[in-house]
Amino acid sequence: IQTRTVSDPVRVLHLDLTVSVLSHRTSLPAPMFSRNDVSIWSILKKCIGMELSKIAMPVILNEPLSFLQRLTEYMEHTYLIHQANTTTDSMERMKCVAAFAVSAVASQWERTGKPFNPLLGETYELIREDLGFRWMSEQVSHHPPVSAFHAEGLQEDFLFHGSIYPKLKFWGKSVEAEPKGIISLELPKYNEAYTWTNPTCCVHNIIVGQLWIEQYGNVEVINHKTGERCSLIFKPCGLFGKELHKVEGYILDKSKKKLCAIYGKWTECLYTVDADTFDAHKKSDKKNSEEKKSNMQAQTMMLPPPYTVQVIPGSELIWRIAPRPDNSAEFYAFSTFAMQLNELEEGMKGVLPPTDCRLRPDIRHMEKGDIDSASAEKKRVEEKQRLSRKNRSKSTEEWKTRWFHQGTNPHNKAQDWLYSNSYWDRNYSLLPDIY
16 A cells, blocks of 8 residues: 555545445344334324424334434435536536435435434444445534534545434324435535535324325525526325325526426436426326316325336436335335445444444344343433433533534535534544443
C-alpha cells in the first residue's frame, strides 16, 4: 500500500477495512415472530392524536434496526448519484437526483415494523466499497428526536447530508409519519447542490385488516446552481386505489418552463418522457377513467398488484427498485440491503465507537429472536437514558453532540445540523456509555 495523507479517501479506506464487510449476509439470525396475538388497539387506544415518539412502545411492534440504520437505506440506490456525475447535461443529472430522492423511500414498502428509537448520542456508520460511499449518523436530540447524517463518496465525488425529525401520530386506524427536515446532495464536479424534503408516510389498518403503506405529499428537488427544479407529487391512494404508490411531476427550468415529465411508482420504477406527451396521455387517461367510473361504484377498494406502471410510448426508464429477496417476508420485509445493516463481525468491535447501533443489546437480542431479553434490555437502556437526563438537569452539565453542530444550511439558509468532520479520525475515548 502506498503511503498517503490521512485526508486521502483511498488511504482512509484502507484504515477502515475492518468495518467494511466483504461478504454480506443474506438473512437474519432468526425469522420474525408472529404479531397475531398482540392487541395493538390496547396499546394505542390512549394515543389518538398524540405524537408517538413520546410513547414507550412494546418491543413486539419493532423491527431489529435503529432508526439511524433505517435512514441509511437512503443509500441503497447510490448508483444513481454516480450516474448523475457521469453526464454533463444538468437536466439529465436532475433526472438521476430526482430518482434518488424517490428511491430513498422505496425500502418502506411493506415495512410495517417500527425501528427502535435511537438513544441520545447513539451513532451508526456504514462503509460500502462496492457502492462507493461511507456514512455516519448521530442522534443529536432526544426531545424532539432528531437524527443527523453525513455520507460521502469514497472518491470525494459527492456529499449527502441532512437531519430528520420524524413526527409520528396515531389517528385511530392509521399511523402517520411526517419526516421533517432537510436533505442535501452536493456534486463537487459540477459545483452543484440539491435540496429536498421527504413525503409523508402512512401505515393503514393498524387495528384490523391487512396493513398497507402509502406515501403522499409534494417533494421539490431544487438545483441551487441552475435554478432547475423537479416538482413531484406522491399521490394519495384515492377511493378505489387507482392512485396508490403513484409519483408524477415535471422538471422545470428556472423560468418554470416544463423540460420533461417524470412518472411511475415509488414501490416500483420511474420513467421520464416529453412533457407534452405526458400531458396528452393524462388527458386521455382521465377521459377513459370517467367512462369507467359508473362501473366501479359498487366495488370496494382493491390494492393493485406490483409492477403495474403503464408505460407511455417514448418513455425512458430512469430507476427500478431492486427486487426483494425470496426470504424477505420471513425477515420483516427487509430488502437485501436492509438485511446487511446490523452485521457485526469480530474485527469491527475494536474499531467501532461504543455508541454504534450494532452494539445495542435490545436490537441484537431481537435480531436473534429472543423477544423477552430484547424487551428487558429496551426497558433498561431507556431507563438509563432517563436517569442520565435527570442527573444532568440537577447539575450545570449540558449534553454536547459529538459529530454534528447546529448551523445554517449553506444552500437554502434553513437551520440544520452540520457535520463536524472528525468522526473518521477514530478517536472515541471520551464517548458516553449509553448502552
